Amino acid sequence: MGLIKTKGLVIREQPYKEQDKILTIFTEDEGKIQCIARGVRRQKSGHLASTQIFAYSEFVYYPGKNFGIINQSNLIEAFYPLRNDLTKMALASYLLDLMYNAYEFYQKSPEILKLLLHVLYYISGGKARNDLVLVGAFQMKLVSYLGYRPVLERCMVCQHDQDLTHFSIEQSGVVCRDCREQSPGYLYKLNPAMLELLRDFLKQPIKQLKDREIDPAEALKLSDLLDHYISCCIGKSSKAYAFYKTMLNP
Numbered sequence: 120m121g122l123i124k125t126k127g128l129v130i131r132e133q134p135y136k137e138q139d140k141i142l143t144i145f146t147e148d149e150g151k152i153q154c155i156a157r158g159v160r161r162q163k164s165g166h167l168a169s170t171q172i173f174a175y176s177e178f179v180y181y182p183g184k185n186f187g188i189i190n191q192s193n194l195i196e197a198f199y200p201l202r203n204d205l206t207k208m209a210l211a212s213y214l215l216d217l218m219y220n221a222y223e224f225y226q227k228s229p230e231i232l233k234l235l236l237h238v239l240y241y242i243s244g245g246k247a248r249n250d251l252v253l254v255g256a257f258q259m260k261l262v263s264y265l266g267y268r269p270v271l272e273r274c275m276v277c278q279h280d281q282d283l284t285h286f287s288i289e290q291s292g293v294v295c296r297d298c299r300e301q302s303p304g305y306l307y308k309l310n311p312a313m314l315e316l317l318r319d320f321l322k323q324p325i326k327q328l329k330d331r332e333i334d335p336a337e338a339l340k341l342s343d344l345l346d347h348y349i350s351c352c353i354g355k356s357s358k359a360y361a362f363y364k365t366m367l368n369p
Contacts, residue, residue: 122179122190125149128232129174130215134160141186142170144178145218145235150227154180154187169194173201173211175236196236198243207242209363210250214238214257216359217349221265231264237325247329251338252316256328258345259320267291267352271318274298283314288348307344313337339367 127146135141138160145151156170169176169192179191201208214235222228238257241247262268270292273280282296289304293314299306309317316333350356 123149123182123187124177124179126175126177126195127152128215128218128236129170129172129176130218132170132172140170142189143219145222145228145232146178147229147232148227150225151219151222152187152224153185154178154189156189156192166192168197171197172215173198173239196240198239200243200245201239206363206366207250209359209366210254211239211242213357213359213363214254216357217258217261220355220357221261221349221353228264231261234260234325241325241329248332249335249338251335251342252328252331252333253325255316255338255341255345256320256323256325258342258349259317262345262349262352263321265352267348268321269293269317269348271314271321276301284309286317286344286348288344288351291348305347307340307347310337313341316341 125146125148127144129142130145131143133141135155138158140156140159142154142156143151144154156166158164159166159170166189168174170189174194175196177193177195178189180187180189201211218235234257238253241253242250247253274283274295275287275290275292276294276298279295283293284296285294285299285306285308287294287302287304287306290302293309294302312333319328346357346360
């Protein structure tokens with residue numbers, strides 16, 4: 120097989136040998152792949168910027184049995200401001216972790232990659248009123264795209280659409296006040312504003328949600344809820360999210 124040219128986002132990196140790296144790249148055309156980038160740990164490497172974590176670059180690589188070998192790379196966007204804010208960087212790292220955990224190697228999802236790039240752009244540039252709103256929207260759109268869209272319009276027990284006060288992780292949706300005692304497993308309490316935002320995460324584009332205002336504590340609770348739900352759906356938890364929470368409560 121000949122050289123492959125594609126655009127992709129570096130979502131994970133690890134040192135390899137003395138000067139190399141193994142990169143996990145989520146690409147537009149090939150999905151999640153792993154490539155070896157030779158010599159990129161040298162300060163004078165021409166591929167240094169384009170092969171760092173968060174780098175969205177155009178890559179040319181030789182495919183291999185286990186790893187591709189990067190032949191060329193050209194940086195498109197580095198999201199450099201993330202590196203100047205540890206909390207933003209931890210939150211953005213969580214989004215990369217979600218992509219890594221949610222997809223198998225060579226599984227494609229160009230729509231979700233495009234969505235992720237938009238979210239990183241807004242978080243990096245400080246263009247959102249509350250970064251957690253964008254993260255919540257990404258979480259919800261991702262889990263829905265994976266086929267685990269939660270039910271938010273009616274109670275999962277009685278099917279009524281009134282007094283929806285809790286989200287059931289095990290039942291993949293909301294339950295009403297009268298049915299909460301009959302719902303097994305973990306429940307998250309919701310107020311009307313939180314439920315409305317969960318629904319808007321599904322319906323509204325990122326560009327519109329970036330201007331949304333919400334109580335910071337409620338935004339964090341929704342992110343906790345969705346992280347818990349995603350972990351149960353895909354069977355993998357995110358260490359990056361746990362690290363982000365330590366940044367908020369050192």
